[in-house]
Amino acid sequence: MSKDCIFCEIIRGDRPAEFVYQGDTVVAFNDINPKAPVHILVVPKKHIRSINDLTEADRDVVAELIFRAKEIAKDQGIARTGYKLTFNVEGGGGQIVFHLHMHLVGWK
Ligand code: 5GP
């Protein structure tokens, strides 16, 4: 957990969010500024700064992000119509929140 991280605050329950999933390893909540009818952030509970900071110990976390996204897409009714899974990496890649997260974006 990082004291000054807004996603750690959400995970701790210190900042409100519309959760769509809460598990042991990963949580998912609606993006505050959605770019599509479905725009969910799938976020590891562990504070990992970016894709560049992943270690071998994080392999299971990364797998869980993708498997959970697949289930959430199904729950949201966009599995067959289709969706995007995106990581923005560092400033040049559009990352503004430095707690690893995957965007799940889809159109119903
Ligand atoms: P990035 O550009 O870092 O990949 O994406 C960060 C995302 O977090 C943005 O799409 C932004 O709208 C979202 N975001 C920023 N602050 C908050 C917040 O306090 N709550 C929620 N739910 N989303 C946030």
Ligand code: ZN
């Ligand atoms: Zn964090």
